[in-house]
Amino acid sequence: MIKRKIIIFIALLLAAAIFVSCAPTTDNGETEDRVDVRADETAPEDIAPEEDPRIAAATPNLPDIRFDGFEFRILNTHNDSVPWLLTTLESEELTGDPFNDAVYRRNRTIEDRFGITIRETTVSGYGDVSSMARRNISAGDDEFDLYMLSRGYAL
Numbered sequence: 001m002i003k004r005k006i007i008i009f010i011a012l013l014l015a016a017a018i019f020v021s022c023a024p025t026t027d028n029g030e031t032e033d034r035v036d037v038r039a040d041e042t043a044p045e046d047i048a049p050e051e052d053p054r055i056a057a058a059t060p061n062l063p064d065i066r067f068d069g070f071e072f073r074i075l076n077t078h079n080d081s082v083p084w085l086l087t088t089l090e091s092e093e094l095t096g097d098p099f100n101d102a103v104y105r106r107n108r109t110i111e112d113r114f115g116i117t118i119r120e121t122t123v124s125g126y127g128d129v130s131s132m133a134r135r136n137i138s139a140g141d142d143e144f145d146l147y148m149l150s151r152g153y154a155l
Helices: 002-020 053-058 098-114 126-139
Strands: 070-077 116-123
Touching: 070 126, 098 116, 116 126
Parallel strands: 070 116
Antiparallel strands: none
């Protein structure tokens, strides 16, 4: 009897989740239209921020500071060491892959805006990042500006 009640409760919960997950609505209750930009359409970087509110809304309100060619150095794990997670923070060129191209555009925008260069060095695993971070920090070496550590190795 209890198992039957649990099964009915779970079925009702799943049904409620299906009905609740509708299209987003605006303040007046109307369904909001979403705009998806596909690869075959005009890409956002080809549109001026004044013309596209999506770009204007995503542009941070930061002061106009220049770092005169500062090289921001990152030590990260190689993507192959964590197959279920994309860890790439740097991309050298546009390849057509949406993730890679987004990383490339983001980094070039940041580099141009702030006058920096982003350089990523990858190692085989999080343990290697952790050991290099401990060694460099203990020695007072400033070889990297950012160490991408997983939670387990950040202690």
